[in-house]
Amino acid sequence: MQFGYTPEQEALRREVLAFIAEHVTPEVMQEKSAQDDFQRGPEAGDPFGPHMRELYRKIGERGWLGIAYPREYGGQGGDRISQYIVEEEFQRVGLNIGLSGSGAPAIMAAGTEEQKRYFIPKLISREFSFALGFTEPHAGADLASIRCRAVRDGDDYVINGQKIYTTSGHISTHIYLIARTDPSLPKREGLSIFLFPMDTPGITVRPLWSIQNNPRAPHGTTYGEARTNETFFDNVRVPKTALLGGENKGWKVAAAGLNLDRVGAFRYVMSIRRDEDIVNWIKETKLDGYADNPAVRDKVAELWIEAQVCRLMTMRSMSIVQRGRDFTYEGAAEKVWAPEHGVRTTEAITQMLGPYGQLLRGSPHAVEDGVFAHNVLGAFQSGVNHGGVQIMRDQVARRGLGMPAPRRKAASK
């Protein structure tokens, strides 16, 4: 049991902070904001502008990309905790340089040698990015009920169906798609995962507009910065080598990948960044009179303690990954606690800002470009996406505590 970092890891964090102070300039962040243009399509190609490309080159030079990935796949062969430290500090300034949510953990776990060599280095360097093609209009929490079909045809599969909430699908190079390959099998057993380029003929991406983006959410909004989409697949032909983890093995591959995607710096920082904000504003007297308000002090302390639990649960997950163990329920537990905490903080802040908390981006007197108003319109999404908190509680109870699955009606399959 060791709650501290090694001197080398502490030094790494200082080095990263110094790097960020020097190289993550306002120009870089302005360029990032501009590049977030919702209207861009896959035809725009390189998602980076010159400043961001240069920044990534420098980060790569330091050996900070894919630290815990093996060298043969473009990583550094280092430890998971060091990778976490680097990811956390970049995430704190709004740059997700990590690979959670990227598909990389699932490819490492289930991919062929060829797939690892093809995808991992380019995911690390950000040349490739995956959109997640899981949810369908009628199948969200009950993922195994998806209808999107992949039919074997010679050496190919032909895919037909619709996916929804394919976030960033319009600027992703590839998609990580789950489709039904055998409808005769029980619903979890006939699924497969496919990895293929978004410019494959037959794919149509259409934007979906969330309540958080009217007007466009400012930088730093929880879940508001990315555009989400619906994506249609019309006789999309992909080679059988697009299959990840074997035909009809999709459920297990998806579950393992999702578990690894749910933990790490991105989720952690997303959940706790506003805790620091409220404390620091109170200290900087941006919120007048609150430093001495006993109700506010009690609330702030309560939230801070909850945030520490977020941090420690993240550390627990990192410790498990670092030891090479699998989660039983710990990732799911973190995915319940952290998002719900983030929401509690978001809502508490609105009560501290009072009427100023309503003001959206562009409004006169908007606080920090309206980020808190936009947050309250979407922070709860963190309890919905990527495995909602109710599903996560099911997992804690059933996998972690061995509680029985609910009885199903005989008629349903």
Place this chain on the structure above:
Amino acid sequence: MDVLLTDEQEMVRASARDFLEGECSPQLVRAMEVDPLGYPPELWRKAAELGWQGISLPEAYGGSGLPLVYLGLILQEVGRAVAPLPLHSTCVAALTVAEAGTKAQCEAVLPGVVAGEKILTWAFTDEDPRFQPEAVTMSAVGEGGEYVLSGRKMFVDNFVSADHCLVACRTAPARGSSAGLSLFLVDTKSDGISQTPLVTTAKDKQSEVVFDRVRVPAANLIGRVNEGWPIIERMLDRATALLCAQLLGATRKDAELAIEYAKMREAFDQPIGAFQSIQHMCADMIIWIDGGELLTYEALWRMDEGLPHRVEVSQAKAFCNEKCLASARNAQIIHGGIGFMMELDLHLWYRRVAAWTMRLGTTYEHRARVAEGLIDHPGRVVLGQPVPVAEASEEPQRDRYVA
């Protein structure tokens, strides 16, 4: 950074659990609730053979000198078994003697503790239950090589069985940085001491102790006169973090009893544990207990490393107070009517969890300490970094959000 237990720590925990599963039945726990001493001397002796009392005491006095985290693991198992052992109060007082006592004081007390021959306790609260120096009014007055103690202490653990008690007394009015408190090692059989047992939800042994001109040799002063507060504060912090460990052990077992019951109890032709309404209660209970454990072990680990730990201790206790009671309440609710009945053992855990959440600092007190650490020092806070230390020269920024 690896917040999981080491193999050695797992082993210590597992062997403590095995031992108590064999030695401490609910029948024994029930019997000790009505026993005048409240603990089985045989079990206390066996605990000493396993080295529990001395696990974190210095090797020079027969202890094992292991980090507090190990004592936390033992107390967590004691809590799990709701074992009627005066281990918490004994270790809290003994660790303070070991840390701040003279060689003679250590020699007088610690080998006996390690051997299971001595039981210790400590007394802070007079009437005002806040853990603030000003709450102590009981006086100690120097009188020719002795101190004369007069006053009353409340909620003193295991006083009925204790040989020595560390007593916090006022020896001077608070002045400047000095709280004016001193800590004394008092023989519980001294003339002038009388005690009245309190009847608590835990049915444990707590007493109201009256000191009527109790004469204590000056050699029994722990540390220096009027400078006892820092020693007392460390004692209270350790006591608090260790109580969290014990509380979490009890709460986890209590939750497990409810989970097992839910798997077995049938309603609407299926186990109630198959209903998501019950599953989600149980999931939350485990998430809360895990969170409390992580906070508690971080606090203990920081003590072991000699790092500041005040905020971390309060984080753990504030969280455990609310979440452990909520978890134990859920366990009651999952059991339905039977959970309310004396005949079921569940209340052995519930009553103790409830009692321990009320001791050593309320949620509000501990959150106030956290808020003080966060807000009342200049400098920005960053989660995961120590709370900044005051630097008077820093001018706060003044761009206001709310006019």
